[in-house]
Amino acid sequence: MKKIAVIEDDLDLFSLLKYNLEKAGFQFTGANKGGGVVELCARERPDLVLLDIMLPDYDGLEVCKQIRRTPQVAHVPIIFLTARAAEADRIIGLEIGANDYIVKPFFMRELLARIRVQTRPRTDAPLPLKSGGLELDRNECRVRLDGRELDLTATEFRLLEFLMTRRGAVYTRSQLLDAVWGYNHAVTERTVDVYILRLRQKVEPDPTAPRLIRSVRGFGYSFQGDPSSAVA
Secondary structure (H helix, E strand, O other): OOEEEEEOOOHHHHHHHHHHHHHOOOEEEEEOOOOOHHHHHHHHOOOEEEEOOEOOOOEHHHHHHHHHOOOOOOOOOEEEEEOOOOHHHHHHHHHOOOOEEEEOOOOHHHHHHHHHHHOOOOOOOOOOEEEOOEEEEOOOOEEEEOOEEEOOOHHHHHHHHHHHOOOOOEEEHHHHHHHHHOOOOOOOHHHHHHHHHHHHHHHOOOOOOOOOEEEEOOOEEEEOOOOOOOOO
8 A cells, every 4th residue: 555645734635635545545644844754754654745835834845855865765756736836836846856746726636646657666677877987776866976976956867867878879959858858848958058067067077078978069969978888
């Protein structure tokens, strides 16, 4: 039985979610404030977290960041459940590591459907991607360079994962936008250049002379990797 942690300060909504989740066959745990949520998740080990952004004592965005930095629960799917409907808020929420973003008011059947999508069992755990001292762990959503963990945003992680799984292939900025940001992205092709620059600063031994993520003039970018090692 999957366990859902609900972090919501509206007591009526909290009770409604508890009733419907348990009726749908989920175990329930939760809290009405942000303080102590990481400890709660580490103790209860939920299969998914429903997280309000506007909590009385804590910013839900910061709670999400803390969960993503906590090894025991870093991989747990997070769905933001919030009244913030602006496109910029959605982008920020997904950028810092949320798996989905649902705006209040919402239909309970849709919420349950999205929860089931995020909690589906994973059939084959993907192997880490490796190139020299660079390792990308797709199970824990972590990247290490020579054993040292790197602090990547969710979008940086997805961009690096996309390139590493397609070693040697060249992708245009438009193709990378569609693959990493999605077809409904609200960003420009210049954004790709900015993220490539950030990635190089984190994963390249010398960002001014990149060896891993290379520019192909007139086309786009390609992950070449360390020629002495293979990508798993």
